[in-house]
Amino acid sequence: xxxxxxxxxxxxxxxxxxxxxxxxxxxAALAGREVKKLPTLRGRTVVNLFYEDSTRTRxxxxxxxxxxxxxxxxxxxxxxxxxxxxxxKDTALTLEAMGSDAIVVRHSASGAPHRLANWVQGSxxxxxxxxxxxxxxxxxxxxxxxxxxGRLDGVRVVVVGDVLHSRVARSNVWLLxxxxxxxxxxxxxxxxxVGVGSWPVEVSYDLDAVLPKADAVxxxxxxxxxxxxxxxxxxxEYSRRYGLxxxxxxxxxxxxxxxxxxxxNRGMEIAADVADSVRSTIVExxxxxxxxxxxxxxxxxxxNA
Amino acid sequence: xxxxxxxxxxxxxxxxDLLLKDGRVAAVGGRLxxxxxxxxxxxxxxxxxxxxxxHTHLREPxxxxxxxxxTGSRAAALGGFTAVHAMANTDPVADTAGVVExxxxxxxxxxxxxxxxxxxxxxGLRGERLxxxxxxxxxxxxxxxxxxxxxCVADPALMRRALEYVKAFDGVxxxxxxxxxLTVGAQMNEGDRSARLGLTGWPAAAEEAxxxxxxxxxxxxxxxxxxxxVSTAGSVELLRWAKSRGVQVTAEVTPHHLLLTExxxxxxxxxxxxxxPLRTDEDVHALxxxxxxxxxxxxxxDHAPHAVxxxxxxxxxxxxxxxxxxxxxxxxxxxxxxxGLLDWAGVADRMSVRPAAIGRLDGHGRPLAPGExxxxxxxxxxxxxxxxxxxxxxxxxxxxxxxxxxxxxxVATFLRGEATVLDGKAVK
Numbered sequence: 001x002x003x004x005x006x007x008x009x010x011x012x013x014x015x016x017x018x019x020x021x022x023x024x025x026x027x028a029a030l031a032g033r034e035v036k037k038l039p040t041l042r043g044r045t046v047v048n049l050f051y052e053d054s055t056r057t058r059x060x061x062x063x064x065x066x067x068x069x070x071x072x073x074x075x076x077x078x079x080x081x082x083x084x085x086x087x088x089k090d091t092a093l094t095l096e097a098m099g100s101d102a103i104v105v106r107h108s109a110s111g112a113p114h115r116l117a118n119w120v121q122g123s124x125x126x127x128x129x130x131x132x133x134x135x136x137x138x139x140x141x142x143x144x145x146x147x148x149x150g151r152l153d154g155v156r157v158v159v160v161g162d163v164l165h166s167r168v169a170r171s172n173v174w175l176l177x178x179x180x181x182x183x184x185x186x187x188x189x190x191x192x193x194v195g196v197g198s199w200p201v202e203v204s205y206d207l208d209a210v211l212p213k214a215d216a217v218x219x220x221x222x223x224x225x226x227x228x229x230x231x232x233x234x235x236x237e238y239s240r241r242y243g244l245x246x247x248x249x250x251x252x253x254x255x256x257x258x259x260x261x262x263x264x265n266r267g268m269e270i271a272a273d274v275a276d277s278v279r280s281t282i283v284e285x286x287x288x289x290x291x292x293x294x295x296x297x298x299x300x301x302x303x304n305a
Numbered sequence: 306x307x308x309x310x311x312x313x314x315x316x317x318x319x320x321x322d323l324l325l326k327d328g329r330v331a332a333v334g335g336r337l338x339x340x341x342x343x344x345x346x347x348x349x350x351x352x353x354x355x356x357x358x359x360h361t362h363l364r365e366p367x368x369x370x371x372x373x374x375x376t377g378s379r380a381a382a383l384g385g386f387t388a389v390h391a392m393a394n395t396d397p398v399a400d401t402a403g404v405v406e407x408x409x410x411x412x413x414x415x416x417x418x419x420x421x422x423x424x425x426x427x428x429g430l431r432g433e434r435l436x437x438x439x440x441x442x443x444x445x446x447x448x449x450x451x452x453x454x455x456x457c458v459a460d461p462a463l464m465r466r467a468l469e470y471v472k473a474f475d476g477v478x479x480x481x482x483x484x485x486x487l488t489v490g491a492q493m494n495e496g497d498r499s500a501r502l503g504l505t506g507w508p509a510a511a512e513e514a515x516x517x518x519x520x521x522x523x524x525x526x527x528x529x530x531x532x533x534x535v536s537t538a539g540s541v542e543l544l545r546w547a548k549s550r551g552v553q554v555t556a557e558v559t560p561h562h563l564l565l566t567e568x569x570x571x572x573x574x575x576x577x578x579x580x581x582p583l584r585t586d587e588d589v590h591a592l593x594x595x596x597x598x599x600x601x602x603x604x605x606x607d608h609a610p611h612a613v614x615x616x617x618x619x620x621x622x623x624x625x626x627x628x629x630x631x632x633x634x635x636x637x638x639x640x641x642x643x644x645g646l647l648d649w650a651g652v653a654d655r656m657s658v659r660p661a662a663i664g665r666l667d668g669h670g671r672p673l674a675p676g677e678x679x680x681x682x683x684x685x686x687x688x689x690x691x692x693x694x695x696x697x698x699x700x701x702x703x704x705x706x707x708x709x710x711x712x713x714x715x716v717a718t719f720l721r722g723e724a725t726v727l728d729g730k731a732v733k
Contacts, residue, residue, distance in 0.1 A: 009501070089617055109619035110492075110503035111573030130621070132503030170503060194508070195500030 001299045004117045004124040008135040008175040016179055020143050022295035023288070030067075038294075040302045041070035047100040049091070050127070051077040051107040056262060056286070057127050057137075061104045064293035068302070073100070088112060089119050096120045102301055105129070123300040131165045137261055138171035140292040142179055144285050145216050148257050153180035158210050160186045160242055161220030161269055162231075164193050168261045169220055173199055184210050188242065190231040191222075207242055211251045218259040219244050219270045235268055245271040249279065257281050306722060307331075309339050313347035313683055315673050317649035323352065325679040328721035332675055345727070347683050350716055353653050355387025355680035357660040357669050359450065359479070359557055360533060360605035361630065363389075363420070365411060366404070367396025372610035372700045374411035374420055379698040380608070380630040382417040382725040385682035385715040388661065388669045389418050389608075389630070393425040394455040400425035400436035402444035409446035417725045417733070421664060424448040426467050426478060430456050435467060442474040449665040452479035454533055455580075457515055459485050464519060468528035475665060477555075479531040480519055482540070483581065487511035492621055494567040494582045502570060504620065507582045509537040516540050520547035520554050531663055532556040534607050536581040538591030545600045555663050557605035558592050560629050560636035561705055565589075569705065575616050575623030576703050579609070582625075589640075596655060597646040603660040606633045610701030628704045631697055634684065635711035642686075643712060668721075679722035688714035698731060 001015055011019075030036050046065040050058050058074065065072045075095065086094075088107075095103060102123040105113050110130030117124040128134040146152050157176055163169040163185050176183050177200045184202040185192065196203055204210050211217065222242075224235050232238045244258065252258075258270075258279045266272045275282055312320040315333065322337040323330060358381065364372035374391070381389045391408050393399035399408060405422035412420020424441035428434055430453045441448040451471055458464045458480060467478050488511045493499050495506020516532055520543065523530035535541065535556045547554050561579060566586055569577035577583060595601040609626025616623050637656065641647040647655070661670025671677040691710045694702040718726040725732055 087614060087617070088619055107619065109621040112619045114573040115619055130503050131505075167503060170501070193500035194495050194506060195497035198497040198500070 003300070004113070005135055005296055005300065006113050006117060006124065006126050007133040008138045008171040009133070011135070011175060011178060013178050016139070016142070016175060019139055019292065019295050019299060020146060022299060023143050023291040026294050027291050037067050037069060039069045040298055041065065041068040044101045044301055045071045045073065045099055046102045046104060046297065047073045047075055047095050049075045049095065049103050049105045051105070051112070052128070054106050054128065057106060060286070060289045061127060061293050063290050065297055067290070068294055068297055070297070088115065092116050092119050096122060102297065125296060125300065128167055130167065132167050133171045134167040135171045135175070136289070136293050136296055137168050138175040139296065140285055140289040141172055141218065141259060141261070142175055143288050143292050144259065144281050145257070147288070148281060149215060149255065152176070155181045155215045156184070156213055157181050157216045157218060158184045158186055158214040159218045159220065160207060160244070162191045162222045162226060163187050163196070163220070164191045166220050172218065173201055177201070186210055186242065188232055191226070208248065208251065211248060212253065214252060214256055216257045216259060217244065217252065221261065221263065221265060222269045224265070224268065239268055243269050243271065244274050246273050249274050249277065252279070259285060262286070307339060307342040308345060308719070308722065308724070309337060309342040310345045310347045310352070310683065313350050313352035315352045316653055317351050323673065325719060325722040328679055330673055330675055330677050330679050333673065345683070345717060349687065350683040350685055351649055352673055353385070353649065353682050353684060354657040354670055354673060355682055355718065355720065356385045356634065356656045357664065357666060358386050358389040358606050358608070358630065359531070359603055359660045359664060360454070361389040361391055361608045362394070362610065362626065363391045363408070364610055365395065366407065368612070370700070371612045374408060375415040376698060376700045377608070377610070377630070378412060378415040378417035378420060379731045382718050382720070383698050383715060383731055384630040384632070385634050385684065385718050386418050386630065387680040387718065387720045388421055388666055390421045390423050390450055390664055392454050393423045393452060394430055398425050398429050399423065400428055400430070402437065402440040405441050405446040405448050406444050417731070418720060419666070419669070421666065422446045422448055423454070423479065424451045426451045426453045426458050427463065432456060432459055432463065435463070435470065438471055438476065439474065442476060449474070449476050450479050450531070450663070451476055452481065452533065454479065454481045457481050457483040457485060461518060461522065465522050465526060468523055468530060469526045472528050477529040477531045477663060479533050480515065481533050482512045482515035482519065484511040484514050487514070492578070493570045494584045496567070496585065498567050498570060504570065509539050509584070512537055512581055513539040513543055516543050520552045523554055524550065524552045529553045534559050534562065534581055534605070535592065535601060536562050536584050536588065538588045541591045541595035541600055544595070548600065555602040555659070556600070557603040557660070558596055558601045559607045560604060560633045561627055562592055563589065563596070563604070563640040564636050565705055573620050575618060575620050576627065576705055576707070578620060578623050578625050579627050580625035593640055593646055597641060597651070602655065603663065604633060604637055604656050605660065606630050610699050611703050612701065616703050626703070628697065628699050628701060631699065632692060632704065632706050632711060634715060635713040638686065638713040639711055679719055681719050682715055683717040685714045685716050686712065688712070690714060
């Protein structure tokens, strides 16, 4: 593993597989144990530096670090010196001076973790940067697919929704194709980036046409405010053309799974009965997120210790 | 003061001596001998008319921490410039006779280059109503170039009126061509790379749409139009078409758009963030070809100094712009002269003669011939140097060429016969 986890595009097949295998070992080691804690990162300090509100990702990283016995500091940009105008660089240097070994950063600016990695000695983990990447989400998604379907090679994954603004989609495109899966992106043309043609994926505007062949369907969160910028005419039209409801779900093959990174807009991109169906891995993804993030922190911080 | 330059190759020709006296070129010839003259050995050096920049941000008044008229003038002289047009987006904006006269006077006091203020087209650069263009034209600063640079004059009716109005004093509107609705939040060229990097795209069409509109307006009202920092292959095509139709349009390209591509954004280092953004290889080649064939008239630096804190940040938070004055000529050597696209006469034309003509500067862009103003530079074309931002004369350090080796070294610059640079160092 490299020193940082900045983007899924950085991970080669061996690195990515190592993370998934390590997560599986962690799950096996903790299975059935009353005390779900490993001593691996005792004495190490992990800072969660969150410039965007993200309760679930922050909690997941916090839990992952704590289960590895690391000391965890949560630094939220709101109500801190950042709101008084402190720069990212000064904040990072301050945290490092206090002895942080790893900084887990969530930021609204694409590339912020890359900048951070230039300024600090410790490891930087990208917990979502702007519309760029969210590599641990892709790792937990890959882990979930592998657990459910037993493999990733040749698995057909359909990613549906606001690809243009989605860091989850970007990370999944790179990671899943690195791991041998075939990715199809489905969205209205307005929500696909110009340049998507250079990605190693299939692109479709027609959800119904691709569903029968899918092994996994990943629904992306669509923010209703996108319709104010004319990315689509209305929430209702979006839902009708690109939402996953029970009727569409019936077109899936028997083993196909339905995924969502959360938080969901029930009734918008995904119907409640789909989200709660046996095909849905949505709750499982959350649990797997902790294991995968433990694996990442372990490999970055504890692997060679 | 009398200076005798020995053995300079004027426009790369045969070595000749130049006698500078009373601010003018007094004589050009082989083996001149003038008792009492200060002798400058120019063996192996190329003499070019002093460069003229149509597009410089000197930041004064308002951001003297990033650049002042004096520090920017020194950077310009070191780059071989004898005249620079100071853009209007200062604080306060150069939209009145008072502000342009202040900038002009600061330039006179620094005395390193002729600082020619650009006047804002609209009050406060807000794009709502015309600034007092005539007052700025009639002021001591003698403004002829008007620009809201940094902002596009997006309202087509207002642009039409501006183009028409400045005809009264032979002015020109220099348009920052950027359709603002197409570039909301834009961070880099829109294409494969922006898609992957997750940076909001700045489509080429946002520049080209405005150029297309404005050349039609300029033709309709019979006015002069100048297009700032052309950055796309499509823009070059539009300009070629417009010129073939007889539209009075001129255009400039920056050194960085001639050399660098959007690949620089991969680092997320905002030193490469600039507006318009760095584009593709294909665009770079089209810009070089357009400059070589004269479709693009001039190289203009868009020298944009920024304080460290405005660049040492996340990409999206950083201000756009990069330094250019001290490396402009070297970049043109690297991008056009060494590949054989432009000869020395071509360099003089695109970096001195034509920009001076666009700005209506009588004393610049003149041939190095007896009786002409002694504005010139001496260049060592064989020298190569690695760019060190800390060694620049600019008050800022945001050079995109840091660590890059570039050809050519300006050895001396003369403004009306007075050396502003000697032995590669500023005289004051």
